[in-house]
Amino acid sequence: MSKYVTFDYSAAKGFITESEIKMIEKIAEYAKAELLNKTGAGNDFLGWIDLPVDYDKEEFRRIQEAAGKIKEDSEVLLVIGIGGSYLGARAAIEFLRHSFYNSVSKEIRKTPEIYFVGNNISSTYISHLIEVIGDRDFSINIISKSGTTTEPAIAFRVFKKLLIEKYGKAEAAKRIYATTDKAKGALKNLATEEGYESFVVPDDVGGRYSVLTAVGLLPIAVSGADITKLMEGAQSMRERCLNNPFASNDAMLYAAVRNILLRKGKNIEIVANYEPFLHYVSEWWKQLYGESEGKDQKGIFPAAVDLTTDLHSMGQFIQDGQRTMFETVINLEKSPVEIIMEEEEVDLDGLNYLAGKSVDFINKSAMNGTRLAHTDGHVPNLLVNLPEQNEFFLGELFYFFEFACGISGYILGVNPFDQPGVESYKKNMFALLGKPGFEKQREELLKRLES
Numbered sequence: 001m002s003k004y005v006t007f008d009y010s011a012a013k014g015f016i017t018e019s020e021i022k023m024i025e026k027i028a029e030y031a032k033a034e035l036l037n038k039t040g041a042g043n044d045f046l047g048w049i050d051l052p053v054d055y056d057k058e059e060f061r062r063i064q065e066a067a068g069k070i071k072e073d074s075e076v077l078l079v080i081g082i083g084g085s086y087l088g089a090r091a092a093i094e095f096l097r098h099s100f101y102n103s104v105s106k107e108i109r110k111t112p113e114i115y116f117v118g119n120n121i122s123s124t125y126i127s128h129l130i131e132v133i134g135d136r137d138f139s140i141n142i143i144s145k146s147g148t149t150t151e152p153a154i155a156f157r158v159f160k161k162l163l164i165e166k167y168g169k170a171e172a173a174k175r176i177y178a179t180t181d182k183a184k185g186a187l188k189n190l191a192t193e194e195g196y197e198s199f200v201v202p203d204d205v206g207g208r209y210s211v212l213t214a215v216g217l218l219p220i221a222v223s224g225a226d227i228t229k230l231m232e233g234a235q236s237m238r239e240r241c242l243n244n245p246f247a248s249n250d251a252m253l254y255a256a257v258r259n260i261l262l263r264k265g266k267n268i269e270i271v272a273n274y275e276p277f278l279h280y281v282s283e284w285w286k287q288l289y290g291e292s293e294g295k296d297q298k299g300i301f302p303a304a305v306d307l308t309t310d311l312h313s314m315g316q317f318i319q320d321g322q323r324t325m326f327e328t329v330i331n332l333e334k335s336p337v338e339i340i341m342e343e344e345e346v347d348l349d350g351l352n353y354l355a356g357k358s359v360d361f362i363n364k365s366a367m368n369g370t371r372l373a374h375t376d377g378h379v380p381n382l383l384v385n386l387p388e389q390n391e392f393f394l395g396e397l398f399y400f401f402e403f404a405c406g407i408s409g410y411i412l413g414v415n416p417f418d419q420p421g422v423e424s425y426k427k428n429m430f431a432l433l434g435k436p437g438f439e440k441q442r443e444e445l446l447k448r449l450e451s
């Protein structure tokens with residue numbers, strides 16, 4: 001077991017030459033210098049680089065205090081946010097806490113149930129969640145950096161009303177925690193007006209890089225996970241990302257290797273996990289890389305599979321379909337749980353050959369076999385090793401992917417810190433909804449929809 005999160009591309013060496021690595025090293029070094037000297041595109045969004053060592057300690061203390069209050073006075077916490085304003089918290093809670101967090105008994109969980117809402121516009125989802133809350137005590141953490149995103153704003157209206165009906169305006173305000181810009185946006189105005197406790201998304205940290213700010217930290221702390229250890233993990237990875245030379249700088253190597261593969265026509269990266277609790281880490285990773293690199297008609301399409309589950313749905317395509325992908329496996333080296341297969345007197349299911357072996361050994365064998373099979377099927381295989389399922393290594397993993405993403409975006413020649421493409425759907429939606437200021441577009445769109 002390694003001491004850190006590590007990157008290993010040895011299984012992909014058949015697809016990459018040493019001279020390609022040598023050549024891209026210079027570009028990766030240049031990208032790193034751009035990042036650290038803040039001379040590249042999007043350089044006003046680099047606050048995440050120093051966050052693990054340079055965060056607001058006073059706010060950190062308030063986050064822990066607020067988490068303590070929510071744990072005491074609420075059976076349910078609603079986390080309202082979308083994209084970077086929810087994926088990191090969800091990834092962390094699913095990774096760090098019980099697989100059935102919300103359904104396991106309170107004696108085991110010890111902390112409030114946590115539901116994520118405002119990440120879609122489904123009335124069914126909202127109304128079912130209202131039923132789940134029932135007449136139980138609840139609080140809301142509304143998270144929106146811009147403070148104007150439609151999906152969370154809609155959910156917030158609904159649940160704020162519910163909270164006010166239950167507790168009255170003054171008490172409801174004490175159960176609403178707003179994480180947003182320090183000065184501007186509709187949510188900031190509302191929070192100031194209504195006196196909600198507020199936390200700040202720093203100006204220079206974009207949504208998808210914000211998991212280590214109050215955006216992620218408050219919900220994660222409410223779940224009972226240790227946010228100090230999470231920050232320590234990020235610090236530890238930051239140290240190596242900033243100081244290690246290319247040959248031993250795992251984040252730089254990952255960024256370099258994926259760009260070499262892209263140049264060879266591998267324009268889809270599939271992140272694969274073998275543990276269900278990594279599902280939302282993959283979802284978080286998808287936004288990080290998708291929004292950072294998918295622009296100017298460029299980028300690697302970030303996809304994800306949960307294995308072995310999806311081997312029985314997507315496995316055929318990965319093994320044998322169009323050869324445009326590579327795979328990055330997030331490998332949890334040590335499962336915290338050991339279940340040993342037992343021998344049965346009559347071997348009706350034919351599984352006695354597994355007697356004495358652990359379920360995790362079987363899982364790892366599936367992983368090793370699949371990696372070899374995919375490699376044989378011309379899917380280059382990369383490995384990110386995660387030593388253990390805890391806060392420290394998750395902090396390392398978050399920072400590893402963030403740093404690699406910045407480097408990779410610069411190697412690709414895009415601004416990894418903006419997301420101009422997201423605005424197109426918003427404009428059309430506002431026009432169709434009749435938002436003031438969008439009258440002309442509305443007419444045009446309605447004509448197109450009618451024709």
Ligand SMILES: O=P(O)(O)OC[C@H]1O[C@](O)(CO)[C@@H](O)[C@@H]1O
Nearest residue numbers: 083084085144145146149207422
């Ligand atoms: O925190 P906000 O401003 O509500 O944004 C949520 C998400 O929406 C996006 O801005 C895309 O519209 C993402 O980049 C962001 O993570």
